[in-house]
Amino acid sequence: MAETFERELMRGSLDLMVLSVLADGANYGYQIQKRVREAGGDMIKLQAGTLYPLLHRLQADGVIKCQWEFANGRKRKWYELTPAGRRRLRDQATQWDHYAACIRQLLTPALTALPAD
Amino acid sequence: MAETFERELMRGSLDLMVLSVLADGANYGYQIQKRVREAGGDMIKLQAGTLYPLLHRLQADGVIKCQWEFANGRKRKWYELTPAGRRRLRDQATQWDHYAACIRQLLTPALTALPAD
């Protein structure tokens, strides 16, 4: 009876996910999309229309760089982290942890206080 | 050498924080703002211009209800959770946990893979 959760991405969290995927090695859009979706289960249904503009933004920021690959009729655009991208990932990860801790600090006592209804 | 983090709120996370604060009992805008800011430390600087529209949205959704209080020249608008609000808080909390788990699943191996630079 698999409960299904589905929600909008939280603004800014996708950056972290994409950078995380790329930390594992160079990759291209379609695969990144699948990797994030797998990790997200029912939760995250990442659309191409969300991913590609983000990749372009990240590239414009200089945290990833890209390169076209043409092989047997297939064209793929491979992205990889730059040194700035690795720094960005570390920073964002730290920020995420702090942010999550803030939420937790409010959430845990709240759920305890909440009547059973 | 207090590192200071500061970032935009993540879309949707403020709902959770505000509902959490209200789980502790009825409260009014200005106090809610202070409670969230305390929990957020350097991280979250919640602006009144963000909070009040949210409170109105939550009210329109029927998850909180409000009541004016006039006492010695002060006017305050007290908000409290409705039963639907308690359900909402539980749902959002569960979703948050799942969401955080998804991020974690990508993030932890990524940081391990990341070279020291």
Add this chain to the structure above:
DNA sequence: GACTCATATATCGAACGACGATACATTGTT
């Protein structure tokens, strides 16, 4: 009396990311 800070709620426009639809081209499958 004037000034400033904290309290208290509210609205407005700008900015921007996420969404859904759509487009298009190739490869593999039925």
Add this chain to the structure above:
DNA sequence: AACAATGTATCGTCGTTCGATATATGAGTC
């Protein structure tokens, strides 16, 4: 021949967040 999967991309819409601004009272101080 038709269809699903692979692969990248753009466009308009929507809605939350942000920062500035407005307003009014109470308390403390110069």
